[in-house]
Amino acid sequence: MASNNEAVAEVQMVAFKLEKEEFAVDIHQVREVLKMTRVTPLPQSAHYIEGLINLRGEVIPVVDLRKRFELPEGERSEQTRIIIVEIQDSNVGLIVDSVTEVLRFSSSAIQPPPARIAGTRTDLIKGVGKVEERLLIILNLERILTTEEIISLEEVTLSK
Amino acid sequence: MEEYRDLFLAEAQEYLQNMTDCMLELEKDPTATENLTEMFRAAHSLKGMSGTMGYELIMKLTHEMENLLDKLRSGEISVGTDLVNLLFEAVDLVQVMINDLDNQKNFSSDVQALEKKLQGWYESAGKEESRPLEKGIDGENSPEDQETERDAAAKDAFIKAELNEFEKEMLKDAASRGENSYHINVWLREGSLLKSVRSYMVYKVIEKHGEIVKTYPSMQAMEEEKFDRDFSFLLLGKPDLDINELEKSIKGIAEVEKVIISSLFLEDGSEKAAPPLQEAQGTAGANAREKRNGDQGGAVSSQVAKKVQPSLNRSSEKTVRVETAKLDALVNLVGELIINRTRVLELGKQFKNENLEASLEQLERVTTELQSAVMTLRMVPIKQVFDRFPRMVRDLSQERGKEIELIISGEETELDRTIVNQIGDPLVHLLRNAVDHGIEDEEERKRKGKRPVGTIHLEAHHEGSHVVVSVEDDGSGIDPEKVKEKAVQKNIITREEAEVMEADEAIRLIFRSGFSTSAEVTDISGRGVGMDVVKTSIEALNGTVEVKSEQGKGSKFILRLPLTLAIIRTLMVRAGEEVFAIPIEAIRENLFVEPHEIRTIQQGKVITLREEVLPLYCLKEELGMGFFEEQEVYPVVVVQAGEKKAGFIVDELMGQQEVVIKSLSSFINDIKGVAGATVLGDGRVTLILDIAGLLEDGRVNVGKENFNH
Numbered sequence: 113m114a115s116n117n118e119a120v121a122e123v124q125m126v127a128f129k130l131e132k133e134e135f136a137v138d139i140h141q142v143r144e145v146l147k148m149t150r151v152t153p154l155p156q157s158a159h160y161i162e163g164l165i166n167l168r169g170e171v172i173p174v175v176d177l178r179k180r181f182e183l184p185e186g187e188r189s190e191q192t193r194i195i196i197v198e199i200q201d202s203n204v205g206l207i208v209d210s211v212t213e214v215l216r217f218s219s220s221a222i223q224p225p226p227a228r229i230a231g232t233r234t235d236l237i238k239g240v241g242k243v244e245e246r247l248l249i250i251l252n253l254e255r256i257l258t259t260e261e262i263i264s265l266e267e268v269t270l271s272k
Numbered sequence: 273m274e275e276y277r278d279l280f281l282a283e284a285q286e287y288l289q290n291m292t293d294c295m296l297e298l299e300k301d302p303t304a305t306e307n308l309t310e311m312f313r314a315a316h317s318l319k320g321m322s323g324t325m326g327y328e329l330i331m332k333l334t335h336e337m338e339n340l341l342d343k344l345r346s347g348e349i350s351v352g353t354d355l356v357n358l359l360f361e362a363v364d365l366v367q368v369m370i371n372d373l374d375n376q377k378n379f380s381s382d383v384q385a386l387e388k389k390l391q392g393w394y395e396s397a398g399k400e401e402s403r404p405l406e407k408g409i410d411g412e413n414s415p416e417d418q419e420t421e422r423d424a425a426a427k428d429a430f431i432k433a434e435l436n437e438f439e440k441e442m443l444k445d446a447a448s449r450g451e452n453s454y455h456i457n458v459w460l461r462e463g464s465l466l467k468s469v470r471s472y473m474v475y476k477v478i479e480k481h482g483e484i485v486k487t488y489p490s491m492q493a494m495e496e497e498k499f500d501r502d503f504s505f506l507l508l509g510k511p512d513l514d515i516n517e518l519e520k521s522i523k524g525i526a527e528v529e530k531v532i533i534s535s536l537f538l539e540d541g542s543e544k545a546a547p548p549l550q551e552a553q554g555t556a557g558a559n560a561r562e563k564r565n566g567d568q569g570g571a572v573s574s575q576v577a578k579k580v581q582p583s584l585n586r587s588s589e590k591t592v593r594v595e596t597a598k599l600d601a602l603v604n605l606v607g608e609l610i611i612n613r614t615r616v617l618e619l620g621k622q623f624k625n626e627n628l629e630a631s632l633e634q635l636e637r638v639t640t641e642l643q644s645a646v647m648t649l650r651m652v653p654i655k656q657v658f659d660r661f662p663r664m665v666r667d668l669s670q671e672r673g674k675e676i677e678l679i680i681s682g683e684e685t686e687l688d689r690t691i692v693n694q695i696g697d698p699l700v701h702l703l704r705n706a707v708d709h710g711i712e713d714e715e716e717r718k719r720k721g722k723r724p725v726g727t728i729h730l731e732a733h734h735e736g737s738h739v740v741v742s743v744e745d746d747g748s749g750i751d752p753e754k755v756k757e758k759a760v761q762k763n764i765i766t767r768e769e770a771e772v773m774e775a776d777e778a779i780r781l782i783f784r785s786g787f788s789t790s791a792e793v794t795d796i797s798g799r800g801v802g803m804d805v806v807k808t809s810i811e812a813l814n815g816t817v818e819v820k821s822e823q824g825k826g827s828k829f830i831l832r833l834p835l836t837l838a839i840i841r842t843l844m845v846r847a848g849e850e851v852f853a854i855p856i857e858a859i860r861e862n863l864f865v866e867p868h869e870i871r872t873i874q875q876g877k878v879i880t881l882r883e884e885v886l887p888l889y890c891l892k893e894e895l896g897m898g899f900f901e902e903q904e905v906y907p908v909v910v911v912q913a914g915e916k917k918a919g920f921i922v923d924e925l926m927g928q929q930e931v932v933i934k935s936l937s938s939f940i941n942d943i944k945g946v947a948g949a950t951v952l953g954d955g956r957v958t959l960i961l962d963i964a965g966l967l968e969d970g971r972v973n974v975g976k977e978n979f980n981h
Contacts, residue, residue, distance in 0.1 A: 154946070154959070155897070155943065155946065164959075165957060166951045166955055171934040171950075173936070258939070
């Protein structure tokens with residue numbers, strides 16, 4: 113991502129969890145984080161589209177990221193959150209297991225996606241952020257949400 | 273200048289449309305010279321306007337058009353199709369130039385070429401020289417020229433306001449009622465300050481004595497002090513008007529130096545001013561100057577003048593131009609307000625307080641009125657779309673070598689701007705189809721004993737909360753057998769299906785995708801868009817398309833469109849845990865059906881309703897949100913789209929509600945059966961069903977594949 117010379121530059125990321133994996137999305141892309149709310153199902157849409165929610169009068173589609181990555185349906189818990197992100201000028205909600213925190217990365221702590229991990233699709237990952245011992249995957253949400261191809265969790269994680 | 277540009281564009285558009293209309297009329301009836309005069313006037317005004325705005329090329333071109341029209345008017349050349357084509361070419365070029373005002377230079381060679389053509393036409397016809405350009409400009413739209421004209425006229429000590437046809441008509445009418453018209457010229461003292469105030473005071477005084485038809489300079493110019501010392505009024509005097517009295521009161525105004533009041537007499541539409549009746553301070557030689565182009569304008573028949581003028585004379589004080597984006601924002605806000613109103617009303621009911629209920633009722637009334645007021649702001653006459661069709665049909669029929677008359681009615685019918693913007697293409701397609709495949713060629717028509725000239729009716733009218741637009745031709749009609757044959761060939765239906773298919777149903781096959789009735793691909797209809805596109809685009813607007821055809825007699829396409837897109841009345845129904853909104857327009861009736869009334873035919877449920885077999889579907893099953901459950905009684909909503917009818921079994925009928933349609937996100941592909949979503953009073957999102965989509969062939973069972981995923 114950013115060049116190493118500009119180590120001073122800082123990026124803020126919203127970190128969230130799916131299964132055991134940790135992901136992050138640039139805070140500029142996040143409009144807000146909601147608790148799980150009532151979602152109106154939408155027939156005949158892609159299976160990972162959970163439905164529609166009302167965000168102050170605006171009708172917003174919500175994607176269940178677990179379903180997007182072909183994971184078994186998870187229990188909705190107190191921790192379940194909907195992250196509203198802005199993609200291509202529209203708002204989309206993402207259902208995630210939990211939102212952990214807002215992290216600050218110095219831009220040098222963000223690496224381009226590793227090219228040679230078997231099964232990982234680099235086109236779906238924008239980069240990998242490193243905080244102490246934790247590795248957070250920065251997803252290429254535009255790509256993931258605008259294609260209809262099936263994507264498995266393995267393809268967006270670094271685990272073998 | 274920039275701020276006048278929009279105005280220029282709007283007016284130029286109107287003049288071009290006028291010219292087009294007149295040319296089409298003229299082509300039909302070359303003796304209708306009032307059309308020529310009208311065109312001449314339009315070209316002339318355009319020339320003046322573009323000159324003022326500095327669009328020289330447009331000015332040059334319109335000048336040549338004017339010259340040619342002048343020759344036509346004087347009878348030196350006669351009207352023919354070729355000539356009309358040439359004039360259309362010129363109108364088209366002007367149109368293109370107006371659309372691209374910033375790049376006028378690009379057009380200079382086009383303009384030159386066309387200028388030559390136009391000149392060639394009238395020079396070969398008459399030896400007379402064309403009128404030089406400079407002399408030509410005298411339109412009321414060209415203040416600069418009026419300025420120079422004024423200087424010359426100052427010597428006459430009498431400024432004559434140029435009258436347009438409409439005003440002349442007014443004066444003539446007045447004269448026939450025995451009212452007199454007067455020309456009042458007022459001079460202010462040299463070096464007078466506050467000229468605009470003085471002129472306004474004079475205006476106020478004169479106004480008491482009758483109706484002011486015209487001022488010179490314009491009211492606006494007076495307000496901005498864009499005049500020297502003198503200004504004039506054209507007054508339609510009250511019958512008991514005392515000239516002396518009027519003169520006295522005008523002279524009573526401070527800084528007024530001189531007043532001349534003269535009576536006007538109108539003869540054959542061109543007015544001449546009589547010698548002044550009164551001359552204050554005896555200005556010698558104050559004589560009415562003949563209206564310079566009185567001979568040109570005077571000949572206009574009163575009919576045309578009456579018809580055309582009101583639209584051109586659109587008063588700038590009475591209308592305001594607003595950006596459509598602002599209008600849309602307003603409509604959205606009102607939509608939000610309506611949603612919130614519903615919410616507040618629901619909450620209010622819990623309190624059972626009389627005063628609160630009364631004010632909530634009031635709130636409801638006011639917001640309902642506000643809503644309809646805002647909706648009317650978005651309404652525009654369908655004329656905006658219809659206007660381009662006479663020209664199109666003319667060109668098409670010429671190309672196809674057919675003679676076709678297009679009859680338009682109901683063009684004043686109003687509907688939502690968004691809909692007007694979107695029905696253009698479907699209508700173009702239907703009209704092209706009628707020209708191309710509907711109307712037979714002359715030989716064939718004669719053989720069939722029809723009138724050699726084909727007719728296409730384009731009609732619009734209101735029907736409840738809908739607008740119905742129809743395109744009807746008296747051509748060969750649609751042959752159901754041919755349609756079936758083609759559908760079988762294209763694998764749209766099987767041969768067996770074709771054999772049992774009724775004629776009506778067969779004709780509707782033309783709306784299936786992949787179907788095109790044209791045996792030969794012409795450059796007119798063979799553009800890869802079929803009737804299915806027409807249907808899809810009309811349905812996208814919540815409308816329906818119907819076709820009626822009688823072989824040998826013609827076809828009729830009927831489009832039913834909603835008046836507005838933003839807010840619709842719906843019936844709320846519950847299916848499983850979800851609530852759905854069904855547009856009232858699609859609902860025929862609600863029933864309660866008992867189990868014994870339901871029969872099963874080919875694995876489908878049906879009931880017999882007034883001797884009609886009605887298929888029944890379980891809504892929640894169709895939407896993939898549950899399964900049909902046995903009950904003692906089933907609430908059924910009978911819906912209709914086009915000619916298809918069906919009953920949907922629901923779990924509960926929840927009453928009517930007005931909802932604001934919100935489109936689904938661009939992330940979600942169009943979902944057949946879902947028109948959009950809305951937010952209910954309690955804040956939850958509800959889907960608005962698209963009945964036409966649900967009833968589409970083989971479509972019912974929308975959700976299954978998904979929800980079983």
